[in-house]
Amino acid sequence: MSSKKRKYNEIYMQYGFTVITESGEEKPQCVLCNKVLSNDSMRPTKLKQHLQNVHPQNKDKDKSFFERRNKALTMMRLDVFGESFKRNNKLVEASFLVALEIAKQKKPHTIGETLIKPCALEMADVVLGKKKLGAVSLSNNTIQRRIKDLSDDIKSQVVQQIKTAPFGLFAFQLDESTDISSCAQLMVFAKYVCDDAFKEEFLFCSPLETTTKAADVLEKVSTFFASENLEWKNLAGCCTDGAPAMLGCYSGFQASVKKQARRIKVVHCMLHRQALASKTLPESLGKVLHQMILIVNFIKAGALTSRLFKTFCEDMDSDYQVLLYHTQTRWLSKGNVTRRVFELRRELKEFCKLKNR
Template sequence: MKPSHLQRHLTTKHAVLKDKPEDFFTRKRDALYKRKSTIQSCCTPTAKAQEASYRASLRIAKAGKPHTIGEQLCLPLAKEMTKIMCGEKAAKQLHLVPLSNDTVSRRIGAMADDIKKTLIERIKIERYYSIQLDETTDVADLANFMVYVRYEHDGAAQEDFLFCQPLETRTTAEHIFQLLDAFVQENGLKWKKCVGVCTDGARAMTGRHSGVAARIQQVALEMRWTHCSIHREALAVKKMPDDLKSVLDSAVKTVNFIKARPMQSRLFQVLCDEMGSEHVQLLLHTEGLSINVFDVEDKINTMLKKLELFEIKVKAGDVSAFPALESFLSDNELTLDDGVRDNMVAHLVSLRQQFRQYFPVMTKANSWMRSPFSMETSELPKDLTVAEQESLIELSCDETLKPAFRKQSLLDFWIKQQRIPCPV
């Protein structure tokens, strides 16, 4: 401001101060700056304390601990450690961190709402998304419906947990679809963007006319259903000869008996220690969804060829592919019984048949997607226009894209390419 304006303001608005010396105004200025510093020093720790409260609440949630642990254990422990390492003054600063039971609960709820809002907004702005559905029962016999979502974000495929809600009454296809549709409508998502649904083979999910997949197909016309690969592997190894299945059933009953009570588990551990066993704990499951995911064609083919090799070896009386059996026969000076050998061969043959049933031979129609740089002209997809086929040929001959193809997943590579406009 101009000095004349300042002088006029002082004379008209603060006439009682116009005759004060310069030192008076200097002291007023210094006092004002000190007051600002005091206010800032009081507010800054509060902001930091709030951030610390959120971070502590996040760790409590990730660890699955009760909310009371923050006030009862975490905060007192942090104060003691800070007092020892940094002194009493630094430890007193931790008194500003709110970690009560209700506070931790609110913090976790706020973070969950923020994550949900961010995820929903991401899905809304993208062109497509796909979902994976699973209905399962927890240890309290409560049916839960879980949904995972895959979508494109920042040029890459992103997978996130979308929501989990209890099925309080029935678990029919109609109830499951209503729960899913209510979530979609409530959060402003669009069914027409849903291009894929993955489920297990349960009738409620895959019924041709009234299953969840069929109901989704009515509102998402471009949706394609796929069978969960983990569930397919579980089904593929489910069937076995009766003689082998009886052994597995006995093992399952034994595990269930030992795990039924904590005391039996402890006695079993003592027994294993006395016998010098390498392992002293039993798994909580013996069958189901704990098999490795073979989601690549070459892994399936490798498994099938190994099963064929095992079959040939067992027929010849060679059990070196089964170290536990080979060690048992060697230690007890036994030979492989013909009946056991026939059962093993029958099981290996059945495994190959079941795997091929649930994982059929992949056709050559889409080989250009899996290996675009080794594609022949005759393998070009027939449903593309000439301009699109020319663009695909140019891509297959582009040496600069090969390093990116080797470093990225197949899905991420094609997501990046679809962002590049095709030449006309």
């Protein structure tokens, strides 16, 4: 006499089990570990026992939680053994590689589907005679999701390296700046010891929606520390610029951080120090820099003058044909401009004579 075949009931979802059919027989499948049980286990007591013994941390979850996991499970296309098919792994890997290159080049996410994929298909068709790349997903949403996954993975690696650093100590450097779209961004870099060497990595970037006070900066950093289980007591150093919100002795960011980590060492960013020093040049150097800026602006301000100077440099077989602009927010650019002017000093002298300047 054949044993009784049990049927699946929707109430079994509250124990975290869905159903699959194999050879006409229904079997319960756990939506958490993907394990498939026998048909005889299709009873509430055994399903509940599996949930409590194997997944005790989820035994108090409601039915909606398991329904969400079941939806993700169906999208994975699992087989009867609870293992996902491997044949699409190469396609997913290719999609991640393209997403990484798009992120590195800072290109729009749509470029994957509108340019890269059509070109790849044409090249594969010409070289291989087959179009096998059509299954690689490079849509806007896919590239955005891939880049986010890559970013989250890098962040988790950095956080893990910080946690496993000697004595768990680390330092960070942060700066708040407003971009061209008037959005205030807080950028934080971490420095720690990894593999017997100092390592500096980008930690996180977060927008400051309203004000950019010390309390707002501290809230963003504290939220990140709490989400990644980083402890303030392991913070050994803090580096900031000279903004009042950072250096205030009572309500500044550094003062607030000292309350959280009393042994912390706070320093002023060296680049900001040098930037401040560059604004108070001696009179002789400042005069030379001012004259140099006038020369650069005279040539670069007019499109016609700039084209004529480029042609003039080409006729003289110069190593360079254009001058550079400097940026006030990046003081090192002044050095690049000065170097370029010095390298084109003969050309500039002759060109200015031709222009009666």
